[in-house]
Amino acid sequence: MYGIWLREVVRALRDRGQIIGGVSRPLIWLLVLGIGLNPYFRGEVYGEVRVVLPYTYVQFLFPAVIVLNIMYTSILFAVSVIWDRQFGFLREILVSPLPTPLILLAKILGGSTIATVHGSIVLILARFADISLMPGQIALALLAMFCLSFTLTAFGVILANRVRNFEGFGVFSNTLILPLYFTSSSVFPLDPSLSRTQSIIVYPEWLVAAMRINPITYAVDFLRGILIGFNQFPAHIGPTLILLLGLVFFQVALFEFRRT
Amino acid sequence: MAPRFHSPFRWRPVVINVAVVSLLMFGLSYVPADTSLSEIKRRGTLRVCIPPSRPPLVTGDPTYPGFDVGLMLELSESMGITLKTRVVSAMGADFNPRNWRLSRSQCDVIAGGIVDSEETRGFLQTLPTDVQMGWGVIRPNTLVPEPRESVAVLPAPGLDRLALSQILRAEKADVVLVRDEAALIAALTTGRVRIGLADKGIADRLAQDRTDLTSAWFKAEGVARQSFALGFWKGDVELRRAFAHALSDMDEDGRLDDLRSQYGLPVAD
Numbered sequence: 001m002y003g004i005w006l007r008e009v010v011r012a013l014r015d016r017g018q019i020i021g022g023v024s025r026p027l028i029w030l031l032v033l034g035i036g037l038n039p040y041f042r043g044e045v046y047g048e049v050r051v052v053l054p055y056t057y058v059q060f061l062f063p064a065v066i067v068l069n070i071m072y073t074s075i076l077f078a079v080s081v082i083w084d085r086q087f088g089f090l091r092e093i094l095v096s097p098l099p100t101p102l103i104l105l106a107k108i109l110g111g112s113t114i115a116t117v118h119g120s121i122v123l124i125l126a127r128f129a130d131i132s133l134m135p136g137q138i139a140l141a142l143l144a145m146f147c148l149s150f151t152l153t154a155f156g157v158i159l160a161n162r163v164r165n166f167e168g169f170g171v172f173s174n175t176l177i178l179p180l181y182f183t184s185s186s187v188f189p190l191d192p193s194l195s196r197t198q199s200i201i202v203y204p205e206w207l208v209a210a211m212r213i214n215p216i217t218y219a220v221d222f223l224r225g226i227l228i229g230f231n232q233f234p235a236h237i238g239p240t241l242i243l244l245l246g247l248v249f250f251q252v253a254l255f256e257f258r259r260t
Numbered sequence: 261m262a263p264r265f266h267s268p269f270r271w272r273p274v275v276i277n278v279a280v281v282s283l284l285m286f287g288l289s290y291v292p293a294d295t296s297l298s299e300i301k302r303r304g305t306l307r308v309c310i311p312p313s314r315p316p317l318v319t320g321d322p323t324y325p326g327f328d329v330g331l332m333l334e335l336s337e338s339m340g341i342t343l344k345t346r347v348v349s350a351m352g353a354d355f356n357p358r359n360w361r362l363s364r365s366q367c368d369v370i371a372g373g374i375v376d377s378e379e380t381r382g383f384l385q386t387l388p389t390d391v392q393m394g395w396g397v398i399r400p401n402t403l404v405p406e407p408r409e410s411v412a413v414l415p416a417p418g419l420d421r422l423a424l425s426q427i428l429r430a431e432k433a434d435v436v437l438v439r440d441e442a443a444l445i446a447a448l449t450t451g452r453v454r455i456g457l458a459d460k461g462i463a464d465r466l467a468q469d470r471t472d473l474t475s476a477w478f479k480a481e482g483v484a485r486q487s488f489a490l491g492f493w494k495g496d497v498e499l500r501r502a503f504a505h506a507l508s509d510m511d512e513d514g515r516l517d518d519l520r521s522q523y524g525l526p527v528a529d
Contacts, residue, residue: 013274021282029292038294042495045385046370047358054381056495058293117278128293130497143430 001098001106008046008080008110013117014034022069022118023183029065033187035057055228061222062129064146064186066122067216071177073118074149077111078156081164104257108153108250115149116142123249131228141226148219161256183207183234184216215241288425296524300368305342308332309367311351315461316370316523317488319393320347322418327391327523328371328490332358332493334515335506347484353439354417357383368499370491375418377486385500386489387507392524394485395419395478396460400448410434412447424457448473522525 034057041057053060067164082237083089093103120142126133134142159176222238225231292298298423300306310318310329318326325333329345336343350360357380362370365459376386395416413431415421427433436453438444443465447453457478467475477485492500510516 010270010274011275016277017282019277023284026285031288035293042294043383043493044364046360046362046491047356054378056385056497058497121281121285124282125289128291129287130293130501149436202521 001102001226004093004103004106005110005113008077008255009113009174011080012077012110012114018114019125021253022073022121023217025072026065026122027067027070029059029252030129032062032143032163034061034129044220053230055230056130058129059131059228060189060224061187062126062131063227064181064184064220066141066223067148067184067186067225068147068181069122069148070115070145070179071152071181071216073115074111074152075131075159075177077153077164078160081157081160088124100258101254104250104254108150108157110154111153112146112149115153116146119145119149126227129163133227137226141223144222144226144239144242147239147246148222149184151224151242151246151249154246154253157253158249158256161259162254180216183214184220185211186220188217189232215245218242266433270383293497294495296368296493297502298498300341300499301339305344306332306339306369307324307344307346307367307370307433308371309346309348309351309362310349310372313381314351314373314459315465316525317393317461326372327525328389328488330522331389331507331510331516332371332520332521333511334368334492335503338506338509339502350382351417356446357417360479364493366374368493368496369503372493373418374489375486378487379410380418380489380491383494384491385494386491387503388487388489389507390522391488391520392459392485393419394481395424395457396446396463396475397455397457397478398444398463398473398475399455400472400474410436410452412436412438412444412453412456414438414441414444414456414462416462418488419459419486420483423484424478427482432503445473452508 038057081090094100096103123133123138123141166172218233218238218241221231222231222235223241225238227233262475287491307313307373310326311321312318314354317328319329320326332345333343337508348360348362348366351362351373354360370384374380374384374386376388380386393416409431411428413424413428413435415437434453436447438447438456441458441462444456444458449472460475460477464477464505467473489505494501507516510519
């Protein structure tokens, strides 16, 4: 089991392409988009701002960028499942004495570790976002990131079991990751109940509904609670949902893995 | 080629990759987030909006300008820029900061009565100065309002007026809202009201000037003291960061404690 986990971790962290991907996303989203949109969210007259949040726009964006990095790494990790299936490695390990659930668990833990590393890379930019992190906050954030990574990696494995080639998976993941990210209140706060001023901003009903049923919304909210002390929703929803979905996705992934 | 997992150097590329990425990200975390600081350094002056009087934060006396003004002077001097204060009369007269009509074109920093609350942080970025203020009571004789007692209230922007009004309503006090310090003194000395409620700093100063009045903290359940801060415009991360550094330096070399004791503020432990 350790061997499978180690193989996944070493392989992914040796791959410069993956590492560059893990760096470029936070740079684009935080440095380019954060700096670029800052003038639109900054205060010009006391009492009049576009979005009334007790944080700057970059601070608001910061936890969402961590989730984005985790989403990409976790879900795209499932490519390795397709890879292993196509090149026969999966068949080799499935005939080993190790029980199937442990093989799957080791693979998912490997993917979760890599995704957590990619998520924690973003934490280094906390100074840029003007976020002071205490050791306890960092530890809690890493734990939350790992749980989210586990859930999303298990989800990625479910997707990989349904897709037979790399090209198909690429299209599938992009049409899934970006819509999930953009409808998760990651880039702009959607909840109009936040304040009176914000309630002036009117969002279409469908967008609000999409955000409310999107589990990533609550994952982003969970990390915001830990890193900047801001929750749009009751704080318990995020961790509960992540753990619950993690268990469900693992069971489904196991069912499909056995069938494969 | 499959990775050689039994090689003693199998972790080397991993360590190199992670180290390079971490160093790159660490370096990039020092990229300026905005132009707020560079713009002020280029201009050479820092514009600060202050109320006409909010003792001990702002006194209006150039020789004894107040804690916030003294702090801004020290901070701007340590950053090599000149301080330019702009007195905004609305800041001392209206509860609602929106009516102060402060804009970025008037000032870079707001001082002299910015409460460090979540509500404030919705509009400004704050830099706490560890100063606590609250409601003070000024009276000729009694200290706590008795039922149906007449009370004059001088508005103090930033202090919790909702909690105060709830208490006064519960006490069935006869409340008179006064516009300024002179009206408060007149209401007290003519016997129109028995006690006055105002910002503790103002209550102290008024009581200091007159021997027939005494001041104290207004102690009641639900009325908390407020922490004060310097206010920076939302998005001016670099300017706030530079001030936070300068404030930390002041705290370390003891200048902050000196300033606090100069204005009778409690020295931090």
